[in-house]
Amino acid sequence: xxxxxxxxxxxxxxxxxxxxxNCTYSATSIAYPNLFWYVRYPGEGLQLLLKVITAGQKxxxxxxxxxxxxxxxxxxxxxxxxxxxxxxxxxxxLRNNYAQGLTFGLGxxxxxxx
Amino acid sequence: xxxxxxxxxxxVAEKGQTIILKCEPVSGHNDLFWYRQTKIQGLELLSxxxxxxxxxxxxxxxxxxxxxxxxxxxxxxxxxxxxPKDSAVxxxxxxxDEQYFGPGTRLTVL
Numbered sequence: 695x696x697x698x699x700x701x702x703x704x705x706x707x708x709x710x711x712x713x714x715x716n717c718t719y720s721a722t723s724i725a726y727p728n729l730f731w732y733v734r735y736p737g738e739g740l741q742l743l744l745k746v747i748t749a750g751q752k753x754x755x756x757x758x759x760x761x762x763x764x765x766x767x768x769x770x771x772x773x774x775x776x777x778x779x780x781x782x783x784x785x786x787x788l789r790n791n792y793a794q795g796l797t798f799g800l801g802x803x804x805x806x807x808x
Numbered sequence: 809x810x811x812x813x814x815x816x817x818x819x820v821a822e823k824g825q826t827i828i829l830k831c832e833p834v835s836g837h838n839d840l841f842w843y844r845q846t847k848i849q850g851l852e853l854l855s856x857x858x859x860x861x862x863x864x865x866x867x868x869x870x871x872x873x874x875x876x877x878x879x880x881x882x883x884x885x886x887x888x889x890x891x892p893k894d895s896a897v898x899x900x901x902x903x904x905d906e907q908y909f910g911p912g913t914r915l916t917v918l
Contacts, residue, residue, distance in 0.1 A: 730906075732909075739811075739812075739909050739910060739911045739912070740899065740909040741908075741909070742906050742907070742908075745906065785851070794856065794863075794864065795841050795843070795853035795856050795864065796841075796851070796853070796907060797853075798850050798851040799850065800850040801850065
């Protein structure tokens with residue numbers, strides 16, 4: 695079946711430092727799945743951070759970026775300078791096509807300290 | 809617009825009980841999903857409905873889990889009988905394209 699592997703947390707970074715969360719995927723029934731990053735802020739529900747549906751493209755939101763790399767089957771999430779408000783749990787996910795459920799990684803808890 | 813609503817937010821059950829979790833999707837969304845989240849397994853898809861028709865019913869969960877969607881604005885997930893290993897957070901999501909998640913129901917089975 696499909697699978698997603700991401701950086702095992704927790705990850706601790708200082709404010710204004712850079713952050714990278716690794717994500718690699720394996721999709722068994724489709725060559726180029728849709729890829730997503732979801733985020734759960736403290737006390738809030740899971741919400742979409744960014745998505746990329748075309749291999750080779752980059753998605754960005756709230757200062758975060760992720761590039762869909764079909765050669766390395768990766769979709770790493772990066773931010774150049776984090777803020778305390780970026781403290782959250784981040785989930786990488788894939789979808790085979792628009793009609794099916796998401797396959798998630800286990801999540802990476804990120805704590806940003808001032 | 810109202811987001812996805814789930815009730816109850818917390819549920820405690822004795823082993824062997826029947827519990828029913830409820831979900832109201834975003835108005836106008838065609839797809840509805842039920843997921844289970846645990847620390848070990850992460851988020852796992854339980855069921856998927858498209859326009860009220862059951863499209864996917866997670867194989868590992870068929871035995872004691874039954875999701876229904878009686879109308880386009882309401883879905884239930886029944887677990888019968890509950891077991892301690894069912895303790896988890898149950899998430900409902902709806903979508904037209906991207907999935908919007910509810911706050912979840914935290915189930916504890918004693």
